[in-house]
Amino acid sequence: MLLDFEKPIAELEAKLEDMKKIAQESDVDVKDAVKSLEARIKNLKKETFGNLTRWQRVQLSRHPERPYTLDYIYEMSDDFVELHGDRTVKDDKAIVGGFATINKQTFMIIGQQKGRNTKQRQMRNFGMANPEGYRKALRLMKLAEKFNKPIITLIDTPGAFPGLEAEERGQGEAIARNLKEMFMLKVPVICIVIGEGASGGALGIAIGDRVFMLENTWYSVISPENCSTILWRSWDYKEQAAEAMRVTAHDMLDLKLIDGIINEPLGGAHVDLKAMTKELKKVIMEHIKELLQKTPEERIEQRIDKFCKMGVVKE
Known part of the structure; x- marks a missing residue:
């Protein structure tokens, strides 16, 4: 395509x-x-x-050939043991996670997973997690904390699943609990937006010591299409919405909402998975080395300060 x-x-x-x-x-x-x-x-x-315009970067973040969470995990880790279930309802396949080894360092890697074809997309629910997905993610984070292993989260979702059954099972509570608990994790946490970073669905696994975005990704409280629908009652103004919302990685860095941008190969991440993964590994290992030198108390305090500074305006 x-x-x-x-x-x-x-x-x-x-x-x-x-x-x-x-x-x-x-x-x-x-x-x-x-x-x-x-x-x-x-x-x-x-x-x-x-x-590229902001809307074109949004389009590139959704490219059907773009690497997903499992593509990166299998490419950059020496092994991967996937763990399943939230121990309450079921195993939400929109979120995957497990232990993996990168350069002899064990990590807990968690991320949203989309599907390549119709059958996979149905199984993965298009990367839109239910409450049990966020509860599974939190269970795995707590497991990583128990064994003192750093956490990597890979964010790529059009949003948390908005269905009635998700609300009945406590979608808002599940995401809110994740936000609270991630602030207090004693192990290092690195969060990377690898595709779409939409709303609370993304934020539910995106509270970390370091937050990065790949070059051609977006991160916002709402998608440009839905913003256009609310403001203009039509999807036709999605390009104007994307420009006004300032959703790209460069916008997020300018607004000091992320810590850095990871460059993609010319043409996008899907052009060269190996080169993209190499760059991803490089950033992860550089920052995990720095974070491991700090005490848990220092990391927690700095993590809280980092997010508390967002949105503060002094006149």
């Missing part, structure tokens, strides 16, 4: 493939033409992806 702004690049890449095919099937020398076209494609990519 190609996004609208990717189509001119795809057309040039198709021409390049045709040119290479001609060179293989005949004696025509097209080396100079190939080099020229490759340079043109590279420049077009830099220009396109260096000047």
Whole structure:
């Protein structure tokens, strides 16, 4: 699937493939033409992806080929033992988690998981967790705390599931409890938005010592489409909503709501999973080393101060 702004690049890449095919099937020398076209494609990519609008970054965060939580876990960990269930209702497959080893350091990794096809999306509920998903996440966090293992959360959700049954089982309470408990965790917590970071559904696993966003992701209290629906009674103004809401990683950094941006390969995270994962691992290991040098009391105090400063205005 190609996004609208990717189509001119795809057309040039198709021409390049045709040119290479001609060179293989005949004696025509097209080396100079190939080099020229490759340079043109590279420049077009830099220009396109260096000047994306906020709405285009939202679109890129939802790219169907974009890596999901399990893709990153399997790529960057030496092993992964998935743990299931909240010990109350059931195992919510919209949230996955378990112990994994990265560079000989054991972590508890928790994140939202979307599906690749219709069957998987139904099973994963499109990455929208029910209350039991957040309770499972909290159970795993407490397990990590018990064994003194750092926690990594990977955020990628269009929001917590808004269904009646979710509300009946205490969706708001489950998310609120997670917020409270995550502030008081004695182990280091690193949170990374890898795709969509929508509303309390994202925030329910996003209270940490360090919060990062991948370059082409978004983080906001509401999606641009839903904001457009509320303000203009139509989805047609989603681009204006995205601009007004300032939802991108660069916006969040400017507003001091996150600690840093993790660069993606040119074209997006889906273009090169290995390169993206390498960058992800690098950031995780750098900051976990720093956080492990602090006492639990220092981390908790700094974590609380960090979030208390958000939204404070002095006149």
